[in-house]
Amino acid sequence: MNAAVMTTDTMPAKRPWRDNALFQGWLVLLLAVVFGALLAGVQTALGPTIAANKRNETLSQVPALLAPASGAAATAKLEIDTRMLPVSRGGRTAVYRVHRARRDGQLAGWVVQTAGQGYADRIEVLVGLSPEADVITGLFVLDQKETPGLGAKIATAPWRRQFVGKPAAAPLEVVKGGGAGANQIDAITGATISSRAVVAIVNRALADVSSQLAADAGKAAP
Amino acid sequence: MSTPSAAQRFVRGILPENPVYRQMLGLCATLAVTNNLKSAVTMGAAVLFVLVCANLMVSLIRHWLTPHLRIVIFTLTIATFVTVADRLLAAFLYPMSKALGPYIPLIIVNCIIICRCEVCAAKQGPLTAVADALGQSLGFALALVSLAAVREILGTGMWFGFRVLPAAWPDWVIMVLPPGAFLTFGLLLGLANWISARRGGKEEA
Amino acid sequence: MTYFVDILLIALGAALINNFVFYYFVGICPFIGVSRRVEMAFGMGCAVTFVMTIAAAISWTMTRFVLMPGAPLTRWAAGLWLDPQAAAGVDLSILSYIVYIFAIAASVQFVEMYLRRFLPLLYRSFGVFLPLITTNCAILFACLTIMSRLVGVDDPAARWDLAQALALALFGGVGFTLAIVIMAGIREELEACDVPAPFRGVPIALVVGGILAMAFMGFTGVDNGLKTALTPPAAIVAQAPQADSGNGASTP
Amino acid sequence: MIIWVTIGLSAAAMGTLAVFFTSVLGWANRAFHVPVDPRIEACAEALPGANCGGCGFVGCREYAAAVVCDAEPVDRCVVGGQSCTEALAAIMGVDPTPSLPYRPVVHCGAHTADRLLRAPYHGEPTCAAANLVTGVQGCTYGCLGFGDCQRACPFDAIHVIDGLATVDYTRCVGCGACARACPRNIITMAPFKAERILAVACSNKDSGKDVRRVCEVGCIGCKACQRACSLFTVQDNLPSIDYDAYCPDDLGDAIRAMEKCPRHCIVAVGKPSAKDLAALGDEQLPDVVAPDFKTTVDDTEWRG
Numbered sequence: 016m017n018a019a020v021m022t023t024d025t026m027p028a029k030r031p032w033r034d035n036a037l038f039q040g041w042l043v044l045l046l047a048v049v050f051g052a053l054l055a056g057v058q059t060a061l062g063p064t065i066a067a068n069k070r071n072e073t074l075s076q077v078p079a080l081l082a083p084a085s086g087a088a089a090t091a092k093l094e095i096d097t098r099m100l101p102v103s104r105g106g107r108t109a110v111y112r113v114h115r116a117r118r119d120g121q122l123a124g125w126v127v128q129t130a131g132q133g134y135a136d137r138i139e140v141l142v143g144l145s146p147e148a149d150v151i152t153g154l155f156v157l158d159q160k161e162t163p164g165l166g167a168k169i170a171t172a173p174w175r176r177q178f179v180g181k182p183a184a185a186p187l188e189v190v191k192g193g194g195a196g197a198n199q200i201d202a203i204t205g206a207t208i209s210s211r212a213v214v215a216i217v218n219r220a221l222a223d224v225s226s227q228l229a230a231d232a233g234k235a236a237p
Numbered sequence: 238m239s240t241p242s243a244a245q246r247f248v249r250g251i252l253p254e255n256p257v258y259r260q261m262l263g264l265c266a267t268l269a270v271t272n273n274l275k276s277a278v279t280m281g282a283a284v285l286f287v288l289v290c291a292n293l294m295v296s297l298i299r300h301w302l303t304p305h306l307r308i309v310i311f312t313l314t315i316a317t318f319v320t321v322a323d324r325l326l327a328a329f330l331y332p333m334s335k336a337l338g339p340y341i342p343l344i345i346v347n348c349i350i351i352c353r354c355e356v357c358a359a360k361q362g363p364l365t366a367v368a369d370a371l372g373q374s375l376g377f378a379l380a381l382v383s384l385a386a387v388r389e390i391l392g393t394g395m396w397f398g399f400r401v402l403p404a405a406w407p408d409w410v411i412m413v414l415p416p417g418a419f420l421t422f423g424l425l426l427g428l429a430n431w432i433s434a435r436r437g438g439k440e441e442a
Numbered sequence: 443m444t445y446f447v448d449i450l451l452i453a454l455g456a457a458l459i460n461n462f463v464f465y466y467f468v469g470i471c472p473f474i475g476v477s478r479r480v481e482m483a484f485g486m487g488c489a490v491t492f493v494m495t496i497a498a499a500i501s502w503t504m505t506r507f508v509l510m511p512g513a514p515l516t517r518w519a520a521g522l523w524l525d526p527q528a529a530a531g532v533d534l535s536i537l538s539y540i541v542y543i544f545a546i547a548a549s550v551q552f553v554e555m556y557l558r559r560f561l562p563l564l565y566r567s568f569g570v571f572l573p574l575i576t577t578n579c580a581i582l583f584a585c586l587t588i589m590s591r592l593v594g595v596d597d598p599a600a601r602w603d604l605a606q607a608l609a610l611a612l613f614g615g616v617g618f619t620l621a622i623v624i625m626a627g628i629r630e631e632l633e634a635c636d637v638p639a640p641f642r643g644v645p646i647a648l649v650v651g652g653i654l655a656m657a658f659m660g661f662t663g664v665d666n667g668l669k670t671a672l673t674p675p676a677a678i679v680a681q682a683p684q685a686d687s688g689n690g691a692s693t694p
Numbered sequence: 695m696i697i698w699v700t701i702g703l704s705a706a707a708m709g710t711l712a713v714f715f716t717s718v719l720g721w722a723n724r725a726f727h728v729p730v731d732p733r734i735e736a737c738a739e740a741l742p743g744a745n746c747g748g749c750g751f752v753g754c755r756e757y758a759a760a761v762v763c764d765a766e767p768v769d770r771c772v773v774g775g776q777s778c779t780e781a782l783a784a785i786m787g788v789d790p791t792p793s794l795p796y797r798p799v800v801h802c803g804a805h806t807a808d809r810l811l812r813a814p815y816h817g818e819p820t821c822a823a824a825n826l827v828t829g830v831q832g833c834t835y836g837c838l839g840f841g842d843c844q845r846a847c848p849f850d851a852i853h854v855i856d857g858l859a860t861v862d863y864t865r866c867v868g869c870g871a872c873a874r875a876c877p878r879n880i881i882t883m884a885p886f887k888a889e890r891i892l893a894v895a896c897s898n899k900d901s902g903k904d905v906r907r908v909c910e911v912g913c914i915g916c917k918a919c920q921r922a923c924s925l926f927t928v929q930d931n932l933p934s935i936d937y938d939a940y941c942p943d944d945l946g947d948a949i950r951a952m953e954k955c956p957r958h959c960i961v962a963v964g965k966p967s968a969k970d971l972a973a974l975g976d977e978q979l980p981d982v983v984a985p986d987f988k989t990t991v992d993d994t995e996w997r998g
Contacts, residue, residue, distance in 0.1 A: 261471070261474060261475065261644055262471065263471075264470035264471050264474060265467055265468050265469065265470045265471065265579040268467045268470060269466075269467040269468075305551065305555070306551075308547050308550070308551060308573055309544065309547040309548055309551060312543045312544070312546070312547040313540060313543070313544060313547075315543075316539045316540045316542075316543040316544070317540060319539060320536060320539045320540065323539075324536070342539055342582065342586055343468065343579045343582065343583065345539060345543050345582060346543070346577045346578060346579045346581075346582045347577070347579075348471045348574070348577045351577045352577075411656075414655075414659065415464055415465060415467060415655045415659070416464075416652045416653070416655040416656040416659065417652070418467065418652075418655075419648050419649070419651040419652030419654075419655050420648070420649055420652035420653075422648050423641075423644075423645045423646065423647070423648030423649035423651070423652060424645070424649070426644060426645040426648060427638075427640045427641040427645035427646075428640070430639075430640035430641070430645065431640035434639065434640055
């Protein structure tokens with residue numbers, strides 16, 4: 016590459032000493048700094064509302080996923096606190112986001128947020144568990160990109176309702192063509208991979224956390 | 238070569254120089270978000286907001302643009318306004334922001350905006366630039382809606398979520414999938430060319 | 443072993459299964475605009491792949507060390523004024539879009555000047571399409587996917603490192619070049635075909651693109667099969683689908 | 695407090711990034727500086743920038759580069775006209791003498807009726823495709839009449855009339871698109887020293903006997919024109935005109951050659967002369983009837 020640096024005659028260099036690169040790019044510097052500051056301002060202004068939206072989206076599902084409370088407790092307000100539960104099993108550490116729901120002090124149940132690889136892309140689900148973390152009380156699909164019309168049916172209520180009441184201890188299996196036994200889930204016709212993916216995600220999450228949650232439940236119950 | 242006035246720019250933007258059907262710009266967003274009408278309309282609104290702000294900003298600073306940093310400055314301005322739009326959408330219209338997902342940031346590289354900045358805003362005054370932005374984004378929104386209407390009704394038999402076709406309609410799932418987008422847009426483009434050729438318009442696109 | 447399988451799956455996913463053009467719809471403008479002749483399409487593909495790899499490298503480093511919430515550099519810088527606990531709370535992830543597009547535009551401008559100086563012939567054959575690469579959605583999409591695998595993931599083990607990011611960018615570019623060259627080949631044949639006048643040019647190209655997209659849909663799900671095939675049996679028992687398997691570029 | 699730190703840090707981060715990129719680009723702009731002749735830039739500015747191709751170049755920048763680098767005549771730009779020519783001449787410092795206008799000449803005079811051995815051809819209706827098929831018509835040199843030149847002309851100045859490409863010199867700007875489009879290369883650009891010049895309306899190089907078998911009006915290479923006037927030189931049965939020595943005012947023996955030619959292959963081409971216009975004076979030209987609505991694309995484009 017030729018070492019001689021030619022004067023930039025394409026740039027109308029009115030004042031030669033203003034020739035260095037930084038000066039020509041002054042507009043870019045100014046814009047970059049101004050926009051950086053502007054966006055940071057927007058972030059601090061809107062940040063909390065966006066975070067609230069994100070949290071509400073998951074928390075608004077939690078009541079639906081818990082076991083239906085009976086009697087007086089039904090109307091009491093739910094307090095939900097979320098914590099990250101690191102789990103290491105079989106040489107693999109995974110972090111789960113666990114929401115603990117309490118109704119006026121009494122443990123109402125757990126909701127575990129987990130995700131895994133579906134047919135086409137990630138599937139993010141919420142699994143509701145009973146206080147002793149032994150029975151599944153609900154399932155909600157937060158985010159999925161499965162094939163619309165086929166795999167996307169995992170988000171529909173009828174299919175998800177199959178999970179309610181299934182025992183958490185034994186791993187669930189996917190069965191084709193109805194006749195669902197104690198721990199069997201009927202696959203969606205034409206979308207067996209998606210159905211199997213969701214069941215696998217739920218199984219792994221339960222296998223990872225149910226023991227620890229049950230222990231916590233034992234400790235926490237007054 | 239007379240530089241067109243604000244009104245001309247506005248009118249041209251919608252049909253004669255429709256950014257999607259005539260200039261073939263912004264195809265990434267056109268194909269991606271038009272599997273349902275709601276996201277198409279929101280994308281149109283987002284592009285309107287960003288295009289107007291970007292055109293305004295660029296036309297204000299057009300005298301200090303240096304040739305070899307021109308593109309960098311345009312993209313920087315557009316990226317800022319898109320981030321602002323994205324944050325506003327996430328704060329106030331969260332479900333829609335989730336539906337549009339990755340395609341909002343792709344407005345930054347939407348060819349329409351950079352092209353309008355280069356062609357119109359960098360050369361003319363703020364008023365013409367804004368008029369041009371309005372025209373172009375309306376044209377863009379029109380194209381999006383036309384495509385989304387066809388794809389959603391064929392794919393799911395619904396418009397904006399309301400069932401239009403009887404439930405017995407076998408959903409053409411392909412319409413909501415990528416191949417459907419290509420096919421529908423190709424056919425619509427052919428139709429547009431045919432109509433304009435029949436109406437004795439100037440040469441096809 | 444599973445680390446290389448992971449990289450292979452990312453590469454295969456980006457090139458074929460989740461092909462940027464046919465699955466994620468990015469990079470359509472050059473896909474329609476440039477695919478008139480095969481050599482030009484191939485040249486464009488290489489330029490896009492090159493710029494995409496540079497942009498991915500820059501955006502990964504920027505995201506990992508500055509833009510991520512609690513990124514080391516930001517935490518150190520904030521630590522100068524705030525107490526360490528608050529410093530961890532400083533989050534610059536909002537800057538990600540500007541930083542990426544800044545990196546892309548600058549690298550395209552750099553490549554343009556480099557070509558103009560050392561490869562004038564290639565530069566002239568690109569002509570107007572070189573600046574068009576900046577507005578190429580594929581490159582920004584690659585950066586966004588990398589960001590989503592760094593920021594959007596709460597499980598630290600599943601975060602992508604530089605090698606995985608570069609694998610996505612490089613093979614995403616290869617997938618893009620593949621798509622655009624196939625398209626250019628078909629369109630060269632189309633020139634001699636008897637296409638009705640309103641469909642000549644872009645409309646017929648889009649219809650052909652639709653059929654190509656259908657063909658590429660055949661690849662969906664292949665990476666799952668490959669994943670189970672390639673991961674050694676021992677690992678399967680211990681680890682059913684990972685909390686966040688790295689294969690397949692997911693949208694944030 | 696944390697707000698100010700966030701804003702300050704983001705501004706600082708963007709600032710450092712901007713400094714890094716601008717300095718790299720600035721250095722690259724200087725290090726990779728390509729010595730571009732400023733005159734090209736100036737000429738490109740002077741040209742209208744419509745990239746219409748009227749000057750025979752792809753775009754205005756190419757024409758500007760040609761004017762500066764390989765001394766292309768400055769009055770080629772059709773759209774720009776006189777003002778453009780003067781501007782270019784001023785930049786280049788040459789006097790804006792109008793150079794000879796180059797116009798296309800079709801070296802074939804045979805209409806559909808004159809061509810013998812024409813086979814019924816239902817293939818691709820373009821000259822390029824028909825040219826690949828042997829036996830479409832007897833003469834393998836002459837005009838095929840499928841209108842590739844007509845489609846190529848951006849100024850609608852050449853039409854296939856009764857099977858033969860005919861140039862409408864009133865509209866033609868001499869951009870050469872038709873010459874490039876013709877697969878048989880029978881359209882050449884000739885310098886028009888006058889409104890109308892003589893040209894040879896044939897390109898068949900076979901012997902007289904073969905020509906008679908395939909064409910009613912083709913040149914049989916009898917060399918009558920060469921004997922009558924020194925302008926014509928006959929090589930393998932086809933006369934060609936030496937346009938440099940061609941002077942429009944003393945055409946005496948060239949006119950004699952034209953009359954002597956038994957096949958009337960030597961014709962005058964160019965803008966319609968006063969005589970022709972007078973002849974048409976009274977005839978009422980039908981105005982172009984635009985089809986109000988065509989069910990299908992016009993059939994030459996799309997067969998069935």
